[in-house]
Amino acid sequence: MPQQAVPIALIALAIYSVHDALIKHLGQTYSVIQIVFFASLFTFPLFSIWLVGSRQLQSLKPANPWAVGFRSVAMAINILAAFYAFQVLPMGQAYALLFTAPLIVTALSGPILRERVDGASWVAVALGFVGVIVVLQPKAQGISLGHIAALTAALVSAMNSVLVRKLGTSERSVVLLLYPMMTTLLAMALLLPMVYRPMALGDLGITAAIAVMSITAGVLTIQAYRRGRAAIIAPMQYSQMIWGVIFGYAFFSESPAGHTLVGAAIIILSGVFIVSRDQSPPIAQETVTHHATQIARLTRLFAPRKSD
8 A cells, every 4th residue: 555655664764774773783893794794694594585485496597697797796895885884984974975876876877878867967966975075074074994985885886776777677686686695695704714703692693683684674665665656765765864863872872963964964855856856666676685784775776676
């Protein structure tokens, strides 16, 4: 029912925000590489259950090997960068920078997809990046590795969105899910010995909860898009800024600076304007198992629906 779409979306995004807060909590003790590894590891059994039930086991061979390979590496980079951003930045600031992904998608869709971007959208993109400068305050506080990581995550998220849109329906959703998951897990496994420290049982439980929350929120998001129009559901993404400020203050003693709030407002308004004008249909199964910080969330707003 259409009237159920907005509350379902808001619940999903609240779950994602708890997910991000748990990442930040674990990041106070463990390397982001270790967190990504165990979160990905716990996702695999859940993904396997979905895969068996979806009857998509006919072939796991990519139709576009180079594109899928690029996407897989990009997803691993995005997950690592976004998790690191949440680890070291105030949650509100991390969200503000990650919210630039829709702006980047619009900027890339013209030259790569040959889609027409009107003047109003270009103005919104420009204003959005003014918001980024306001958030960063480069002269006053400098640009840290965390800021670079958040913007890298947003950039790679946008590139993935454009790539999935370009692939259209030529690639099956199971392939778009499985290969990035395997690449992320293997890459983190190779790096893990350099940073590993024994994890308490409770912390392992938190990483398992992160995986469950990712899938649960992804399923709820899909249901929201199936019940409501993308132009209404997509801007709900920005409700996470509220959760980020609340969780940051309550659990990490973070008080958002005035320039962060002003810059975030500019970015959000620009993003809402662009998303409301985007006519691309929403994604479906692609985001069920990969939150990957902001990448999966922002990818699902702009990628085409998969029907295989």
